[in-house]
Amino acid sequence: MSENLVEIKNLSFYREERCIYDDISLNIPKGKVTAIMGPSGIGKTTLLRLIGGQLKPDSGQILFAGQDIPSLSRSKLYTLRKKMSMLFQSGALFTDMSVFENVAFPMREHSRLPENLIEKMVMMKLEAVGLRGAMHLKPGELSGGMARRAALARAIALDPELILYDEPFAGQDPISMGVVVRLIRDLSDALGLTSVVVSHDVPEVMSIADYIYIVAEQKIIGQGTPEQISEMKSELVQQFIQGEADGPVPFHYPAQSYKSQLLGEDP
Amino acid sequence: MVSKKIELLVGLFVAIGIAAILMLALKVANAGIAGNGETYQLYAKFDNIGGLKVRSPIKVGGVVVGRVENIKLDQEDYMPIVTLEIYSNYDNFSEATSVSILTAGLLGEQYLGLDPGFLDEELDIGVLQPGDFIEDTKPALVLEELIGQFLFSQDSED
Amino acid sequence: MLEKIQSLGHNTIYIIAGLGRAMMMLLSAIVQVPNPKKGWPLLMNQLFSVGVLSLLIIIVSGTFIGMVIALQGYTILVGYGAEASLGPMVALSIIRELGPVVTALLFAGRAGSALTAEIGLMKATEQLSSLEMMAVDPLRRVIAPRFWAGLISMPLLSAIFAAVAILGGHLVGVDWLGVDSGTYWSVMQAEVDWSNDVLNGVIKSVVFAFVITWIAVYKGYDCVPTSEGISRATTATVVQSSLIVLGLDFILTALMFTN
Numbered sequence A: 001m002s003e004n005l006v007e008i009k010n011l012s013f014y015r016e017e018r019c020i021y022d023d024i025s026l027n028i029p030k031g032k033v034t035a036i037m038g039p040s041g042i043g044k045t046t047l048l049r050l051i052g053g054q055l056k057p058d059s060g061q062i063l064f065a066g067q068d069i070p071s072l073s074r075s076k077l078y079t080l081r082k083k084m085s086m087l088f089q090s091g092a093l094f095t096d097m098s099v100f101e102n103v104a105f106p107m108r109e110h111s112r113l114p115e116n117l118i119e120k121m122v123m124m125k126l127e128a129v130g131l132r133g134a135m136h137l138k139p140g141e142l143s144g145g146m147a148r149r150a151a152l153a154r155a156i157a158l159d160p161e162l163i164l165y166d167e168p169f170a171g172q173d174p175i176s177m178g179v180v181v182r183l184i185r186d187l188s189d190a191l192g193l194t195s196v197v198v199s200h201d202v203p204e205v206m207s208i209a210d211y212i213y214i215v216a217e218q219k220i221i222g223q224g225t226p227e228q229i230s231e232m233k234s235e236l237v238q239q240f241i242q243g244e245a246d247g248p249v250p251f252h253y254p255a256q257s258y259k260s261q262l263l264g265e266d267p
Numbered sequence B: 001m002v003s004k005k006i007e008l009l010v011g012l013f014v015a016i017g018i019a020a021i022l023m024l025a026l027k028v029a030n031a032g033i034a035g036n037g038e039t040y041q042l043y044a045k046f047d048n049i050g051g052l053k054v055r056s057p058i059k060v061g062g063v064v065v066g067r068v069e070n071i072k073l074d075q076e077d078y079m080p081i082v083t084l085e086i087y088s089n090y091d092n093f094s095e096a097t098s099v100s101i102l103t104a105g106l107l108g109e110q111y112l113g114l115d116p117g118f119l120d121e122e123l124d125i126g127v128l129q130p131g132d133f134i135e136d137t138k139p140a141l142v143l144e145e146l147i148g149q150f151l152f153s154q155d156s157e158d
Numbered sequence C: 001m002l003e004k005i006q007s008l009g010h011n012t013i014y015i016i017a018g019l020g021r022a023m024m025m026l027l028s029a030i031v032q033v034p035n036p037k038k039g040w041p042l043l044m045n046q047l048f049s050v051g052v053l054s055l056l057i058i059i060v061s062g063t064f065i066g067m068v069i070a071l072q073g074y075t076i077l078v079g080y081g082a083e084a085s086l087g088p089m090v091a092l093s094i095i096r097e098l099g100p101v102v103t104a105l106l107f108a109g110r111a112g113s114a115l116t117a118e119i120g121l122m123k124a125t126e127q128l129s130s131l132e133m134m135a136v137d138p139l140r141r142v143i144a145p146r147f148w149a150g151l152i153s154m155p156l157l158s159a160i161f162a163a164v165a166i167l168g169g170h171l172v173g174v175d176w177l178g179v180d181s182g183t184y185w186s187v188m189q190a191e192v193d194w195s196n197d198v199l200n201g202v203i204k205s206v207v208f209a210f211v212i213t214w215i216a217v218y219k220g221y222d223c224v225p226t227s228e229g230i231s232r233a234t235t236a237t238v239v240q241s242s243l244i245v246l247g248l249d250f251i252l253t254a255l256m257f258t259n
């Protein structure tokens, strides 16, 4: 096995009373594409934020290249974050800047490159996501799918060691979906970047990932290479990758029984 | 990052702001000419200062030559002592100068009026030096006392 | 009874915790080595949106308030035959009180609310989080330039307000009601003192600028990142900073203008 860039050990995390993660452990190998799948609202975005150090776990360790993220000081954390980047689920483009400036932003902040070089690099990234023509538009003038691709271009602007993609395929048409899939794959193969992809799109994840974790019910319910996953016997896993409504994975947010609520009974 | 237009407007804004402060200082408060100039102190002891206040103007023939800097009571004879802050360009008052407490208009503010006397070397009347007392003082006219005196004199005439 | 005491305790802790967070935010935003190359353009942009864009409302209201004071003052003073004192009356009431206070209230409504809403929206759309993930401190990048811009702009706006108000008073008192122009200015100059009046007015406006901008950026930074949360935060900025300005004004006046 190759070495791990991120190791999560015995992590537990609570939102107020509600348990999101109960004592999970997982590894993200260096230079590979690791996918995290799971039902909506299970805490995948939360996991990425934990890795990014924006949330602190209630217990457990999150090691990035050997450093325990939750116990780092503010300034160390900021230094470490220069090595990672995150594609937010909402895109989170800066609304007061054009697409070009958004992509140029991390380069201007963290590199001392001359302006003409930055310009070339931004063009390259925008070309990769097919938005070179939309360079001068403001985020408010982009469609949802375009905004996510612009955000993707910004996330990969500095070719960081670790890129966390939160739903990179959402809202993409089949063509741009294919482009994005290839882009993520290429970054990992050609530059050796480590990627974590959170997604619901089973076929894309199967085609892109080197290793897959499936989370549900505060636990990791299945893990393995795409082949191993599709051959897994576990009902939970099969229900998820086949997309069946009935099965052991609850489709509903935890609630009292439907019947008793309709009848107005006390829980 | 910053467009020329924004830089220009911000520059204009700051310039207008500074101009406004300058106007308040020079045109409204007149700080440049008199307020911050050099001054020296004189003292005067009155029987009664009436409504005189710290910062009341000191005038000679209607021209402001200074301000009242301080008012306190003499510890021994309990008479008010007024500290006069006079602008240094008026540094030639004779020792025969008299000072009186006057009122602007019927109900107006009270101010100090200086009546500069003559310099006379034969009579040995020199120039007031900083820190000197002005000997010749006339107290404030207090309306109640005036009325009292008027009534009293009416009575005695009968 | 016990419940009331408990809720009192709860509220006290809540308020103190909020104050603590606001203090920490401000400290970490402004206590740092400035980086002129990056900071200057940010400050410029904020001076524009906080200062330049507030200029019009300040000039218009300043002119009108000066005119109204002159009109009211004249009708009162003329009864005592004291219309010569119109100049100092306008100047002193504007410089000591109305300039700093009205500017502060207008500033809270015009710029403070905009600051809160903008920062709140940046939080709600995860722009602040994404700055953090890009290893750019949002306190430094977003909060600090806005804070400094507010602190610089408001005293300037306040001075501009006072200047145009005194000119507005001149317009009504001299050009319309016929007070002598020389009297207007000279009596004003005799009465208004640079350090006692003008400087104290400037100090007031600096204090107000500090409080309003602080409240505005904190409310935005600390808001619940939803549309409702942002609208609440914006309202809270205007209401709280206006009330605090009026309260502080009383305290400052008591300290400055009573012997």
Ligand SMILES: Nc1ncnc2c1ncn2[C@@H]1O[C@H](COP(=O)(O)OP(=O)(O)OP(=O)(O)O)[C@@H](O)[C@H]1O
Pocket: A015, A020, A039, A040, A041, A042, A043, A044, A045, A046, A047, A089
């Ligand atoms: N700020 C918050 N305060 C309290 N609870 C939260 C907060 N943010 C998220 N949660 C809860 O945490 C859980 C996990 O949220 P998260 O956003 O990680 O889900 P997700 O797996 O990314 O879902 P999706 O696939 O829909 O994006 C959700 O059930 C949500 O209710």
Ligand SMILES: [Mg+2]
Pocket: A044, A045, A046, A089, A166
């Ligand atoms: Mg999510």
